[in-house]
Amino acid sequence: MTNCCTCFSESETNKKDFEVVKIEKTKNVCPMCEDFAKEQIENKKPIAVLSCEGACLRGEIARQAANIICFKLSPEKTSRICLGGAFTKNTGQRNLVRSTPKVLALEGCFIKCSSRMMKGVIDELNPEIVVVDTLCDFDKKLFAINDLAEEKIRELATNAANKIVEKYLAV
């Protein structure tokens, strides 16, 4: 596979190293987020969708594709996960990831942040990973969100979302 980012990466090796992260606990609870997660669990949707929520063009395309899938193309089958909530708190969003039969991680790039984050807090997690960048045709030297017009980003995200639904959500 060709690396799409211009940034440097560790080569894919079989050896796994781990970084231990200390997350400060909070007693704060967002009731809307907890209600949303509870409702998704009760509706027994078969697929939980994680995404890179990143600040770059690739992260933005993945984020928009995840939203298009979960709220437009296949809302009856998919739950859109709040990655920050699921990663930093052992409450509703993490339970939703844990209890959903299939987890689909839409990664902006080969850093694969969303799946690596969630695997850090749910040992047994085995998400299906889609590197959305590889589904999109744009100048791969671009990095920032403002390097492409909003309409073009939306078009790339929509195309990627359609491809993902066809490949991963078709019954």
Ligand code: SF4
């Ligand atoms: S992880 Fe990759 S896609 Fe996500 S914001 Fe960072 S560089 Fe962009």
